[in-house]
Amino acid sequence: MRILQLHCDNITYEPTKKEIQSAEEIDPKSVSIDEVVVCFVAVEKDDNEDIAKDAISQIQESMKKIGCQKLLLYPYAHLSSNLASPSTALSLLKLMESQSEGLDVSRAPFGWTKSYNVKVKGHPLAESSKVITSDSKKEKTSTALESESKIKSYWYIMTTDGEMQELDKFNFTSHKKLESLAKYESVKKRSVDEPPPHVALMKKLAIADYEQASDQGNMRFFPNGRLIKSQLEQYVTNMVKQYGGYEVETPIMYDSHHPSMESYFNRFPARQYSIDSEGKHLFLRFAACFGQFLMAHDFQLSYKNLPYRLYELTRYSFRREQSGELVGLRRLRAFTMPDCHAFCKDMPQAVEEFRTRFDLSRNVLSGIGIEQDDYEMAIRFTEDFYNENKELIIETVKKIGKPVLVEMWKERFFYFVLKWEFNYIDNSGKASALSTDQIDVENGDRYGIEFIDEQNKPQNPIILHNSPSGAIERVMYTLLEKASTDSREGRKPQLPLWLAPTQVRLIPLKEEFLDLGKKISDLLSKNNIRADIDDRNESIGKRIRDAEKEWIRYILVIGEKESISKLTIRDRNTSNEREMNSDELVNEILSQINDKPFSSLNLPLLVSKRPIIQV
Template sequence: MRILQLHSDFIVFKPIEKEINTAEEATKEEVRVEEVVVLFIAVEAGDNTALAQRAIDDARAFLGKLKANRLLIYPFAHLSSNLSEPSTAFAVIKDMEAYAKQKGIETFRAPFGWNKQFTISIKGHPLAEMARSYTPTPVTAPDVQVGGEGKKDEEPVSAALKAEDTMKSYWHILQTDGSLVPIEEFKFKGQSNLQKFANYEIKKTRAVTQMPPHVPLMKRLEIADYESGSDPGNIRWYPKGRMIKSLLEQYVSLRVAQYGGMEVETPLMYDFNHPSLASYLHRFPARQYVLKSEDKELFLRFAACFGQFLMAHDAQISYKQLPLKLFELTRYSFRREKSGEVVGLKRLRAFTMPDCHAFCADYKQAKAEFMERFDLSLDVLSNIGLVKDDYEIAIRFTKDFYTEHKEFIAALAQKFGKPMLAEVWNERFFYFALKWDLNFVDNQDKAAALSTDQIDVENAKRYEITYVDEKGEKQYPLILHCSPSGALERDIYALLEKAYREQITGKAPMLPLWLSPTQVRLIPLSDKFLDKVTELAQQITAKDIRVDIDDSSSTLQKKIREAEQEWIPYIIVVGEKELESGTLSVRIRETKGKQENLTTEELIDKVSKQITGKPFKPLPLPLYLSKRPAFHG
C-alpha cells in the first residue's frame, strides 16, 4: 500500500466520470472538506484488512500530534503500478473507512473507481507532506554488492546525482539577444509557460500528487497501460500504441540517417567495474538497475553512450572523417526513477531513446554541428506535432563558458526566438560544458524534457577515444550527445496532454493524422452495404491510408459517437445515396465534425497530402470492429 499524506487547509473534489466498470455509485456533486488530513491511497496486490488498520493507526497517531481529528480517504491508483484487483482495493478502502470511524476519527471518503477533479491547499509546516509505504509482511531487499566481494551497500547512486541535489544554481532568463537577466528581475508578461517551467525547475519537485490527464486518455484510447506484472515504470503497449510508437521510431531514425548518423546496435548491460564505465557512472545524474551474472556486477544501460563510446575507442578515426556521427535507437534504456515520480508515459524506468553522438575535432566544429542538430531537433518535434508554443528550453553552462562563448549562446537564443531559462554554475561538475533541453509543460504545470544536446568535454579522454590530426598526432575529440526527439514515450505523453489542453479551449482533441491508428472510419448504413463498403475500404487502403469498418450492431448515432470518442479524423456514413452518387459526406474531426462532400479520389488526395513524407504502417487491428477485443474495460 502506498499513501501520500497531506495536511490541508481544504480539499474540494468532484467526481467526473467512471474510470472502471466496477466503480461504486456516486453523485457528481462537488464536495469540500476543510482542516483535514488527506490520505491519497493506492491499494497494492496482497494488501489486506490488517494492513489497512495499521495505516489508519499511523494516521491516527499523526492526527494526535496535530491535535486534529478529521481524515479524508482518497483512492488514488496511480501511486503504484502493482495494484490489487479493483474489488479487493475497494474492500480494503472500505475497511480503512470503517476502522477509522470505529476509532472515533471524523472520516470522509472520495468515491472509488472515478476520475475526479480536485483542488487542494496544503499547509506549510514541515510535517504537512509525507509519503508512507506498507507491505503485508516484512520484505528484505536483496543486497547489492558494489566494489568488492562481500561488501553490502545501499542502491548505488552516482556522485553526479548527489551533486544535482546539493549544488548551487544561479537562475537567469537568457534573452534572444544573448543577455542574461537574473530571474527575480525578469518580467514574465506574455511568458506564462516559461514562468511555470522556471518555477518547476527551480523547486525540483518531481513527485506527482494527482493523475495527469494523459493517463486516463492512454488507457481509454487503448494506447498503453501500467503493467502490474513488471517493475513500476515499465509499460504495456496495446496494438494502437505499438503502431504509434513504431511510426515514431521509424520517423526519427530516418531523420537522423538523413542528417548523417550511422546506425549501430550495442548491448543492454555493462560491467559495473569496467574502469571507464565506472568513472562515467559517477558523472551522469541517473539511478541504475543492477544485476549479477556469474562473477560480474552489471548495470542496465540508461543511454547509448556506453556502447557507442566503447565502439569509438576501438575505431581508427582520422580528422578527415570528423564530425563522426553514431546513432542508436535504444529499445530500451533503463533508469531507476524514484517511485513517487514514476507516472504514466511522462517518467518511466524503461523507455525508448534515440541517441546520436557526434565526435568533433574542436569547438569550432562542435559549435557548427551543435547548431545543425538544434535545427534538426526543433524540426523533428514540429513534424511529430509539437511546436514552439508547446515547450520551453533550459540551457545550462558555467559562468566561464558563457564568457568564452557568449556569441555562440546568443546565436542559439536568437535562433529559438523565445527567452530561455538559464541555469548557471560557478564551476563545472558534470561531464558536459554546455547542455540544452527542450521541455514540454503539461496541464499540471510540471515539465518533462524531450529533445536535448550536450557538449561533452570529458569522455573522450575517459574512454581513450582519439583521432589522428593533420600532423599525424592523436587528439581527443569533443563529443556531442543529442536526442532529437527525446524519449518517444514522452512524445506521446506530450501529444495527449496537448490534446487535452486543446479540448479545454473548445477544440476537438486528436492525434496528428499520420499517427492516428485509424485515419478513416467507414460506417455502413446497414449490413446490406457491407460488401460495397469493404470494396471502398480496400480502394482507400491501397493508397497507404488506414481505414476500418464499424460493422457492429450498435445504432448509427452510437457508432458515430464512439468514432468521435476514439478521435477518428475522418468519419463517413455510407448508404445507397453515397454508393450511387460516388460522393461521400465526410465528418472532419479537425473542424469539430463539419461535413464536407468529397469523392473517394478527393478524400484520398486530402489525406495523402497531410501524411506525405511520413512513415506508414498498416492498420494495427482487424478491419472490422466486430473482430476486435477490448483491451481496456
C-alpha cells in the same frame, strides 16, 4: 550482521563461564528484564560502523512500531558461520549500544557462555530477523548523483537580445510557462492534486497501461500504442539519418567492473537496474552513450572522417527512478530514446555541429506537432564556456524567439560545458525535458576514442550528445497532454493524422453495404491509409459516437447514396459532411501526411472482430 529480534514478556539470563579469553570482565550474576525487545546479534566479517549504525536505526524503527522502549543487545555467534573477530564484534556492539538514543538499552556480556529463558509475545511483529550488509544499507548512488546537490548554480533569464536578467528581476507576466519552468527548476515549488490527464487518456484510447507483473515504470503498449510509438520511432530515425547519423545497435547490459564503466558510472547521475549472472555484476544501460563510445573506441578515425555521427534508438534505456517519481508516460523506468553522438575534431567543428542539431531538434518536434509555443528552453553552461562563446549562446536564444532559462556554473562539474533542453510544461505545471544536446569534453578521453589530426597526432574528439525528440514515450505524453488542453479549452482533442491508429472509419448502413465498404477500405490501404469498418449491429448514431470517442478524423457512412466516386465524408475537424470521390479523399489525406512514415492498420479490419481493450 545478522539479528534475530524478539519482543518478549521477559528474559532472564545468567553468565556461566568465559567462552573466550577476550571475554568482558564482569560480575556474573543473573539478570531479568520485563517487556523488552531482545536482539540476538551476530557480527560478521566485513561489518563496519556504518552497518552497525544502520542496524540500530532499523531496530529503533521497528521498536517504535511495536511500541516498546526497552532493548537488550545479546551477542549470539550462532546466527552466522562467517563471524568477525571478537574485538570488532565487541566494539560494534558497544557502538550500537551508544547509538540507541531514546531507548532504555542494555547489553548482555560478550564472550561468556550464558544460560537464558525467554518468553516471547504472540503478536505478528514479535519475531523478526534482519540481515544487514553494506548493500542493503543504502542504494548505491553514483558519486555524481550525490555531489550534484552541492553544485552552486546561478539562475538567469536570457532575453532574445542576449541580456541576462536575474530571476527575481524578470517580468514573467507574458511568459507564464517559462515562469513555471524557472520556479520548477530553481525553487522546486510545486502543488498538484490530481493525476495528469494523459494517464486516463492512454488507457481510454487503448494506447498503454501499467503492467503490474513487471517493475513500476515499465509499461505495456497495446496495438494502438505500439502503432503510434512505431510511427514516431520511424519518423525520428528517418530524420536523424537524413541529418547524417548512422544507425547502430548496442547491448542493453554491461559489466559494471569494466574499466570504462566504473569511471563513467560515477559521472552519470542515474540509478541502475542490476543483474547478477554467472559471477558478473551487470547493469542495464541508462543511455546509449557507452555502447556508442565503446564502438567508436574501436574505429580507426582520421580528422577527415569528422564530424562522424552514431545513432541508436534505444529500446530500452533503463533508469531506476525513485518510485514516487513515476507517472504514466511522463517518467518511466524503461523508455525508448533516440540518442545520437557526434564526434568532432575541435570546438569550432563542435559548435557548427551544435547549430545543425539545434535546428534538427526543432524540426523533429515540429514534424510531430509540438511547436515552439509548446515548449520552453533551458540552457546551461559553465562560466568559461559562456565567456568564450557568447555569440553562439545569444544566437541560439534568438532562434527560439523568446526568453529562456539560464543556469550557469562557476566551474565545470559535469562532463559537458554546455547543455540545452526543450521543456514541455504540462497541465499540472510540471516541466519535462524533450529534446536535448550537450557538448562533452571529457568522455573522448575517458573512453580512449582517438582520431589522427592534421599533424599526425592522436587526439580525443569532442562529443555531442543529442536526443532530437527526447524519449518517445514522453513525446506521446506531450501529445496526449496537448490534446487534453485542447479538450479543456473547448476544441476537439486529436492526434496528428499520421499517428492516428485509424484514419478513416467506414460505417455501412446495413449488412448489404459491407462489400462496398471493403472495396473502399482496400482502395484506401493500397494508398497507405489506415481505414477500418464498423460492421457491428448498432445504430448509425451509436457507431458515429464511438468513432468520435476514438478521435477518428474521417467517418464515412456507406449506404444507397454512396459509391467509389461519390463518398459522403464527415470530417471531425468541422463535424460537417462533405461529398468527394475516393481519389479526392486519398489526396486530401496524403497531402497532410506527406513525408511521414506509414505502418498498416494494426487492428482487425472489422470492428466486430475486435476485443475491447478498455483498461
